[in-house]
Amino acid sequence: MNHRPFEDWLLEDQRLTSDEERELQAHLRVCTSCAAIAESNLALHSTRMVSPTEGFVPRFEMRLAENRKAMRIRQIIGTTIFVLAGFALLYWFASPFIQEVMRSPADWITNVVGYFLFIVTSVQALSEVSHVFTHLLSDFISPIGWLVILFLVSGLGVVEVLSIWQFTRTPQGV
Ligand SMILES: [Zn+2]
Incomplete structure (x- = not known):
C-alpha cells in the first residue's frame, strides 16, 4: 500500500486543505x-502543556543570578586563600635565606656571585675539554679507524646476542 x-x-x-483532509480520512x-x-x-x-506557575521565570532568573554571584564570590575567596597560602609557603621556605641575606647582604652577594662564576667557569671548562677531546679523537682516528671501531662494536653486539640466544636455547633439565 502506498x-x-x-x-x-x-x-x-x-x-x-479540506481536499487533503478528505483523502487522508479515506486512507486512514x-x-x-x-x-x-x-x-x-x-x-x-x-x-x-503544563504551564509554569505564576512568576516562575523571574524567580528562576533571580536564583540563577544569585547562584552566579555566590559562585563568583566563592571563586574570589578561593583564589585569595590560594595566593595567600602560596605566599605563606614561599615565605616559610625562603625565610632562612631572607634572614641570612638581611644579616649580611654583602657576604650573600659575594656568595651568589662566586657560585655563579663557579658554574660559568665549570661549564666553560667542560665545553673546552669536550671540544679538545673531539678534536683529538678526529685527529688521531681516521675514518677507516672509525669504521673498524664500529665494526668491532657491532660484532661484539652480535656475539652477545648469539650467546644469549644459545643460553635460552639450551634445553632445561638435561
Ligand atoms: Zn497508510
Whole structure:
C-alpha cells in the first residue's frame, strides 16, 4: 500500500486543505499503520502543556543570578586563600635565606656571585675539554679507524646476542 503522502502529513503534522483532509480520512479507513500514527498524533495533542506557575521565570532568573554571584564570590575567596597560602609557603621556605641575606647582604652577594662564576667557569671548562677531546679523537682516528671501531662494536653486539640466544636455547633439565 502506498502511504505517501499521508504518512508525511501525519509525521510532520501538517495543516491540510479540506481536499487533503478528505483523502487522508479515506486512507486512514483502510490503512491501519497510518491510522496508528494519526491516533498517536491525537494523543499528543490532547496532553496539554503544563504551564509554569505564576512568576516562575523571574524567580528562576533571580536564583540563577544569585547562584552566579555566590559562585563568583566563592571563586574570589578561593583564589585569595590560594595566593595567600602560596605566599605563606614561599615565605616559610625562603625565610632562612631572607634572614641570612638581611644579616649580611654583602657576604650573600659575594656568595651568589662566586657560585655563579663557579658554574660559568665549570661549564666553560667542560665545553673546552669536550671540544679538545673531539678534536683529538678526529685527529688521531681516521675514518677507516672509525669504521673498524664500529665494526668491532657491532660484532661484539652480535656475539652477545648469539650467546644469549644459545643460553635460552639450551634445553632445561638435561
Ligand atoms: Zn497508510
